[in-house]
Amino acid sequence: MTGARGAVCGDGALLSVLAFSDSFSSEVKPRILLMGLRRSGKSSIQKVVFHKMSPNETLFLESTNKICREDVSNSSFVSFQIWDFPGQIDFFDPTFDYEMIFRGTGALIFVIDSQDDYVEALSRLHLTVTRAYKVNPDINFEVFIHKVDGLSDDHKIEKQRDIHKRANDDLADAGLERIHLSFYLTSIYDHSIFEAFSKVVQKLIPQLPTLENLLNIFISNSGIEKAFLFDVVSKIYIATDSSPVDMQTYEVCCDMIDVVIDISCIYGLTGDAAGSPYDKESMAIIHLNNTTVMYLKEVTKFLALVCFLREESFERKGLIDYNFHCFKKAIEEVFDVRLKVQKSRKLLSQRRWSKLTTPNGTQAQPH
């Protein structure tokens, strides 16, 4: 970001004082499965996206021997369980209850190593997808054509076309054309893995159309060209306005979040380790050398809005801030409604449960 002048602030120590309750945190908890052949890159993807591991360090990852279940929920809006499967899973193994696993799954990511021969991976993909679909037809099937960093642009497109064709032909041969597979070219060595994960997660957020709509209204009334709603920890964007996303814009947003968090971690936190580098006060303005301004503002404990706008538009910062205030309130309302519905459902099921128990607390026997 050469030639940029910027202002960054964020006092991490404030968080514990403000105790900002985040209605979003208990909102989205889908289960995402990471599957694929051995050494295809599943654990690396998880470590790079959710644990800030540098891509080079993944060279030393050991092979996963059992199913690793992890809750990505404490520090992030994008709270879900990721299940990392060890290479090939045996659907005929009686100890492996795949029906239970697929039943609660929102998305199944199948990772194919594009630098390897993918014939076996494709037959595994077919088997996995058909099994999963039988159990739960609502699963989103996402295919990551992974490790594309080693391929030329032409080669990437060619591989994608070939894998796409073969996978869909296999499904058509089995009479299962209705199963939809989405394909992404990914690598942990650039932002493509974050972008792909963003799209996977977005499909699991029921409020996505509302969020997009709110972003559209916000940008059109504020003279903003592009806006992203980011999960700060994972740098996954959970929504954007309806104008197209270009990779460079997304990358520079990720860089901005890194700058804010890194500066805040180094200079913003006090020694007692109680604070967070990202809080209600967090915001940043960066003037790029092409008359564009980047503006980052905290939306919730986990979410940030990152906008791109022209310098002239930024002169009306008061208006932008006012619109931002309305936008933030609207988002909170959207999630509050759902939260209330969830709470009343919980209450209802608790009542039903208490009716099923006898006065001394033992469970009533069903007749």
Ligand SMILES: Nc1nc2c(ncn2[C@@H]2O[C@H](COP(=O)(O)OP(=O)(O)OP(=O)(O)O)[C@@H](O)[C@H]2O)c(=O)[nH]1
């Ligand atoms: N070039 C390149 N290598 C990658 C990429 N992602 C992962 N790798 C490498 O692929 C190797 C295997 O990665 P793992 O994450 O251990 O693979 P896995 O699928 O979890 O393997 P199992 O645990 O055996 O199932 C490691 O050496 C990684 O560094 C990528 O995007 N590009």
